[in-house]
Amino acid sequence: MKNAWRKSWIALACTTLALPVFGLTGVRDTFAAGETYKIVSFGDSITAGYEPEKAPADYYGFVPRLAEQARFHGRSEVNNYGISGLNSTGLEHYIEAVRAGTATTADAVQAGLRDPNAAVFAADVAKVRSDVADADVITITIGGNDLLPLIRGGEVPQDLAAQVETLLKSYASNLGSALSDLREINPDARIVVSDQYQPVPAIKAGTQYATLTQAAAAYTSTLNQVIAAQNAEGGHVEAVNVVPLFAGRETQMTHIMRGDIHPNQVGYEALAKTFAEKIWGEYRTLSAPVPASTVAVVVSGKELNTAFKPVLKNSTTFVVLRDITDALGAELKWENKTSTANIDFGGRSVSIPIDKKSITVNGKAMAVQVPAFTQKTNGQAKTYVPLAVLADGLGFDVQYTSRLRTVFVNP
Structure with missing residues (x-):
């Protein structure tokens, strides 16, 4: 509807992921996991x-x-x-x-x-x-x-x-x-x-x-x-x-x-x-404004609502290990001897050691800028892991929308 003499450039519909790693009858309005x-x-x-x-x-x-x-x-x-x-x-x-x-x-x-x-x-x-x-x-x-x-x-x-x-x-x-x-x-x-x-x-x-x-x-x-x-x-x-x-x-x-x-x-x-x-059939909004110190996480259409908010370090989003594995529906096994979290989902695996700048994704070593860590939050010791690396390694699609300050994770 714009006057012809006005200029414009391409209006990008999809915001680039900022995290460093990682009707009518017969017509569908939903789609299966893994489909785009x-x-x-x-x-x-x-x-x-x-x-x-x-x-x-x-x-x-x-x-x-x-x-x-x-x-x-x-x-x-x-x-x-x-x-x-x-x-x-x-x-x-x-x-x-x-x-x-x-x-x-x-x-x-x-x-x-x-x-x-x-x-x-x-x-x-x-x-x-x-x-x-x-x-x-x-x-x-x-x-x-x-x-x-x-x-x-x-x-x-x-x-x-x-x-x-x-x-x-x-x-x-x-x-x-x-x-x-x-x-x-x-x-x-x-x-x-x-x-x-x-x-x-x-x-x-x-x-x-x-x-x-x-x-x-x-x-x-x-x-x-x-x-x-x-x-x-x-x-x-x-x-x-x-x-x-x-x-x-x-x-x-x-x-x-x-x-x-x-x-x-x-x-x-x-x-x-x-x-x-x-x-x-709906227009979704987040349940609450997202503080500048963190981001929202939406997994398979559901907000990750937890007392332990995501932590940002060097532009990398970290989430509490148990919270995210439960949200993803992944299996978590903890090795006390090596302080390593082993996460499996759909035949894929990610191993994340604490305080190490190398993790293993489907049997291959991968360097990370900021390692997983443990810190006390709300009086409890919690293990935080890099969201994008974990979800992407398990085959999930990870997208960050800067205007909403939200990471979307979809199977």
Whole structure:
């Protein structure tokens, strides 16, 4: 939904691990241990996560939040192919290139795109196609840039309703073609598409506020018709209704009072919540704020709630041995003679001696920067082991999300 002259960079959906070592019937919203749940996101600057006066590296839109939500449910991967300034015609052109597996150009996708990602994504359609083919869920936000030329400059044309009716015919055709192409690549994927919120508050729109509200309702109605047609052909397409989230709260949810229509952090959080509730039926949050001195640990979707909080040493997260082996469902054997913890799970093993900078993972020695240690906590002597090394050695997926200060451990 972003103006074409704005620049953006790739909005990474998955935060890199900072620790040094280590619906519809027939469509699944859960996944088995060891499987990776894959989300692929297409759309405009709403998908890209744009906010005014923020560097692209600082974007924190709804897609990165979906990545966080996915980690509460298991192993996951999220690919964000949002292109700022993209309209529905551009989306149709791009998805057609993805379906064909033929590299294209930004101008061929849509003339005038200035988002540098447009060229990158256009040239890399083979990878994008592979991601779509493997996707469990595909999300789409599109259509805002179709309407934007009609209200640019803050002026609402008197014949807005008639112009919206005309552009919605093009929107429906473009979106329908894009959905058909995505379904051809991956017939089993859930495709979740949002409608278009109306960003202009009554204080700015005046007597035209009702007309703008009707235009948003027309978008929703058109989207529902497109989805019904897709599902009649065997599709798994669903709508996310975001219009009510913003109605009457435009100044609280967007940057409109600064002359920008994009969501602020409150708005992006609301979008993420709505998408997550559609995909998983819930929006997870931690039970309590995480102190700066520690991190939260979530194992297989459950918070590690213990009186003995994780300890950070040299950017490595340590947890109490017994707490983490119980949470992982691993077998623990302690050798008093060598002060070594032997942990087994699913045919894999990790041996961690106390105060030694070498551990054994599946029979192979591995150096660690900070050794396991014993310290008194709450009056009790507890053995602390490096979380990432242990969990990864046992075959678990370990991901750190810096914004949540949370380590996610999934089988």
